[in-house]
Amino acid sequence: MLKTVVASVCLLACLVLAGGAAAGPKIGFAEDATKYSPDGGAALFDEMNHLGATTNRMAVFFDSGAPTTIQDEAFLRRSVPVAIAHGIQVVFDVYPRKPGMVTAAGAQAFCDYAVQVARAFPQVTKIIVGNEPNQPRFWQPVFDGAGKPASPAAMEDVLARCYDGLKAFNPALDVIGAGLSPRGNDQPNAPSNASLSPVRFVAALGKAYRASGRTKPLFDEWAWHCYPNVNTDPVSKGYPWPQTGCVNADRVKQSIWDAFNGTAQPVFAESGPFNDTFGARVATNLTMVIDETGWQVDTAGRPGYTNVENVPPIDESAEASYYAQLVHLSNCEPTLTAFHFFHEIDESDRTGFQSAVLRVTGEERPAAQGVAAAIAQDGGTCRGKLAAWRHTTKVIGGRGARIVSGGGLYVQLGADEGFTYTIVFGKKGKSPVKVTGAAPLMTATVKIPKGFGTGATASVQLAAEANPSRTSSLTVALKG
Numbered sequence: 001m002l003k004t005v006v007a008s009v010c011l012l013a014c015l016v017l018a019g020g021a022a023a024g025p026k027i028g029f030a031e032d033a034t035k036y037s038p039d040g041g042a043a044l045f046d047e048m049n050h051l052g053a054t055t056n057r058m059a060v061f062f063d064s065g066a067p068t069t070i071q072d073e074a075f076l077r078r079s080v081p082v083a084i085a086h087g088i089q090v091v092f093d094v095y096p097r098k099p100g101m102v103t104a105a106g107a108q109a110f111c112d113y114a115v116q117v118a119r120a121f122p123q124v125t126k127i128i129v130g131n132e133p134n135q136p137r138f139w140q141p142v143f144d145g146a147g148k149p150a151s152p153a154a155m156e157d158v159l160a161r162c163y164d165g166l167k168a169f170n171p172a173l174d175v176i177g178a179g180l181s182p183r184g185n186d187q188p189n190a191p192s193n194a195s196l197s198p199v200r201f202v203a204a205l206g207k208a209y210r211a212s213g214r215t216k217p218l219f220d221e222w223a224w225h226c227y228p229n230v231n232t233d234p235v236s237k238g239y240p241w242p243q244t245g246c247v248n249a250d251r252v253k254q255s256i257w258d259a260f261n262g263t264a265q266p267v268f269a270e271s272g273p274f275n276d277t278f279g280a281r282v283a284t285n286l287t288m289v290i291d292e293t294g295w296q297v298d299t300a301g302r303p304g305y306t307n308v309e310n311v312p313p314i315d316e317s318a319e320a321s322y323y324a325q326l327v328h329l330s331n332c333e334p335t336l337t338a339f340h341f342f343h344e345i346d347e348s349d350r351t352g353f354q355s356a357v358l359r360v361t362g363e364e365r366p367a368a369q370g371v372a373a374a375i376a377q378d379g380g381t382c383r384g385k386l387a388a389w390r391h392t393t394k395v396i397g398g399r400g401a402r403i404v405s406g407g408g409l410y411v412q413l414g415a416d417e418g419f420t421y422t423i424v425f426g427k428k429g430k431s432p433v434k435v436t437g438a439a440p441l442m443t444a445t446v447k448i449p450k451g452f453g454t455g456a457t458a459s460v461q462l463a464a465e466a467n468p469s470r471t472s473s474l475t476v477a478l479k480g
Contacts, residue, residue: 024331024380026089027371028055029344029356030292035075040082044344047358048088051368052375055089057128057291057340060117061097067109070117071097080121090124091338092117093179093291094162095131099140102158111162115169122170126338128223128291129162130155130178134196142196147188149196152204159218160209177219178205179291182226183243186440198224199242199255199417203466206259217265221337223291224252231296231311235325241396241417241442242466246293246326249333250389256286257391258467268335271388287335292342293326294355295319297365299346304360307350320370323357327374332382341371395419395462398472403479409448411458411476418442418465425449425478427456440465454479 028048034041035058048056058079061071070076083090094114096102102110111129118127133139133155144150159177166173180202184195196204209218226246229239238245244252253268260267269285298313299305314322323341330339343356354360357368377383397416401423404412413421418440425433425448433449448458456478464470 024378024382025333025336026053026055026338027327027330027375028053028057028088028338028340030057030093030340030342031344032059033343033345034058034083035072035079037079040078042082042086043362045083045086045088047344047364047368049086051357051372053344053371054087055091055338055340056083056344057091057093057338059131060092060094062094062101062110062113063097064101064103064106064109067106067113068116070113070120073120076121080124084123089126089338090121091126091128091176091289091340092121092124093128093131095129095138095179099136099138102139102154104154104157107154107158107161110158111165114162115165118166118169118173125170125172126174126176127166128176128179128289129159129219131291132181132225133178134184134198134201135181136194142194143188149200149204151196152201153208156205156208156212156218160212160214160216163216163218174220176221176223176289179223179225180244182224182239182245183229186242197242198244199251199466202252202255202259206263209260209265210263215264219265219286221287221289222252222256223289225292226290227293228295232314235322235329246290246329249288249335249387252288253335253389254391254396255466258464258470261391267391268389270390271386285335287337288333289337290330290339292340294342294353295322296353296355297367299350299354299359302359302361304348305346305350305354306348309350309354313354316366319355320366323367324370324374327371328378328384331378331380332384333387335387393470395464395470395472398462400474401458401460401476403448403476404445409453409478411446411448411460411478413439413444413446413460413462415439415442415462415472419462420465420468421446421463422461424459425452425456426459427452430456438465448478452478 034044034056063071080090131138133151136142139151142151155178163175166175180198184197186197188194235246238247257267266286296311296313297319298315330336345358346354346356346360348360357365357371395415399414401411401413404410420438423435423446435446458476460474462472
């Protein structure tokens with residue numbers, strides 16, 4: 001999200017625009033307790049009205065064992081009209097109940113189910129397709145038997161089928177993909193949680209899309225989650241590349257541009273003197289939804305909770321501060337249409353989530369007042385500075401090579417993203433020597449060939465891992 005209010009973190013070359021903008025995103029909750037409440041969620045929707053929240057994302061599960069049965073249909077039929085009566089936008093997130101339930105052979109059945117859900121609830125016009133397909137808890141397999149990413153290509157097929165089916169039913173439906181987790185370890189052989197980082201997932205998704213030859217979009221909006229890397233991290237900390245925290249929206253935008261620019265899939269609006277499309281949400285540009293985020297709070301000594309907390313919690317005052325910051329940041333992100341805190345009311349089991357604005361007993365936490373005050377203060381407009389972004393064609397943070405020693409002489413390379421490199425060592429009277437390699441961890445130390453010390457040069461070209469057409473070049477005079 002935007003780098004105002006919190007520390008000024010600019011991971012891409014970005015500009016800042018002053019002043020207000022068009023109406024900001026809807027602020028609300030990813031909350032299924034509304035769906036399951038005996039009153040259809042009336043009390044929780046009353047609380048949303050009190051806070052000024054206007055959107056509720058509900059999960060709609062797919063069960064491959066009963067592919068034409070709408071899961072929790074009775075609960076949804078009870079709750080959706082109550083939400084609408086309270087002026088709350090309902091967003092459905094359709095995804096498999098268990099991670100292996102959508103196979104290549106079953107992709108069409110899943111998308112037929114999504115259309116069935118849309119047909120049963122025509123008053124719900126925003127549908128997210130998928131939930132954290134870069135994580136094995138929600139999608140399997142993430143990697144194939146050779147250790148290569150599998151879920152991005154599978155998700156490309158699912159998104160294409162679902163987009164076409166949902167648009168055929170109702171062209172006005174807002175089809176949203178794909179609810180990515182903010183993190184992944186990129187380790188196919190990890191003993192647990194073998195997962196894909198979001199930037200690498202998007203790169204593979206784009207590669208599959210281009211290979212498919214598709215001439216229509218996959219999604220109208222891009223949904224992602226921005227939980228903290230460590231629960232005690234402040235909002236401003238974000239994530240290192242290739243992960244995406246709440247202050248890393250520019251990284252999300254660049255990854256989408258890398259994957260889809262020049263195709264039928266729209267990318268995000270850019271700002272600047274020659275392409276200033278901010279201030280209004282343009283139909284031809286991609287927009288985004290923050291599907292989930294939340295910080296877990298200390299509940300020690302509070303009634304109604306069970307088991308032991310599984311992360312280091314923050315105190316309630318910190319949660320209130322962070323959530324207010326997030327409301328302000330959301331209103332200053334012109335591409336954002338909805339922002340959902342996870343949850344509105346705590347789960348009672350501490351192995352789940354205690355990240356809500358309401359304690360499990362229904363009492364308001366300070367975060368409730370923090371969110372309400374921030375919503376009221378902003379009034380749906382940016383009171384600081386609008387986030388601004390333009391794509392780059394260079395390697396992000398590519399740094400000049402420097403010479404280091406230790407058991408020989410080396411050229412040390414670095415950037416703020418993974419890259420590949422080509423170095424051509426040259427010296428008068430000697431045949432050039434070319435060295436190539438990859439730096440997925442954003443640094444590389446390359447030994448200088450014997451005889452290429454003082455008087456030699458190293459011509460370096462870096463290429464971005466996520467998009468090899470983004471390059472940076474430099475030449476270094478060698479010594480030693």
